[in-house]
Amino acid sequence: MFLARVYVTLKKSVLDPQGVTVKHALDSLGYRQVDDVRLGKYMEIKINSGDRQKAEGLLKEMCEKLLINPVIEEFRYDLEQK
Amino acid sequence: MFLARVYVTLKKSVLDPQGVTVKHALDSLGYRQVDDVRLGKYMEIKINSGDRQKAEGLLKEMCEKLLINPVIEEFRYDLEQK
Numbered sequence: 320m321f322l323a324r325v326y327v328t329l330k331k332s333v334l335d336p337q338g339v340t341v342k343h344a345l346d347s348l349g350y351r352q353v354d355d356v357r358l359g360k361y362m363e364i365k366i367n368s369g370d371r372q373k374a375e376g377l378l379k380e381m382c383e384k385l386l387i388n389p390v391i392e393e394f395r396y397d398l399e400q401k
Numbered sequence: 402m403f404l405a406r407v408y409v410t411l412k413k414s415v416l417d418p419q420g421v422t423v424k425h426a427l428d429s430l431g432y433r434q435v436d437d438v439r440l441g442k443y444m445e446i447k448i449n450s451g452d453r454q455k456a457e458g459l460l461k462e463m464c465e466k467l468l469i470n471p472v473i474e475e476f477r478y479d480l481e482q483k
Binding site: 365384 | 426432450
């Protein structure tokens, strides 16, 4: 069994309006030390496999097919054996 | 300058319908090795401060005040000096 933690972020060149909104909200609460906010997604996926390479291949495939939008997003992950 | 990476997840006891939907979608694509999916949020926040303790205090305060919902969510973070 592997626990995959996947971090999905917008590509650097893509505008993040949600992050801008959060930054403005923090500004209006008085947190002026915040320079930038970018929002992304975080996923925890349990993969029932005894083989790290297979689990990793599967994870990459799932990300590219369904979980992320490769036009505007990029992802990184770590894989922990449980 | 610090870069804070914040990982927000639903508490273990809270049902995650979005995760269930993603799991079903993966099932229907044939990924039957996936046992569980939980979705969360990921944030990158740049904090303009030279002092780690101050930046950390600020970050915790912002999370508790605005960025997370402590009733159903929990968060962890790491802080990297830039």
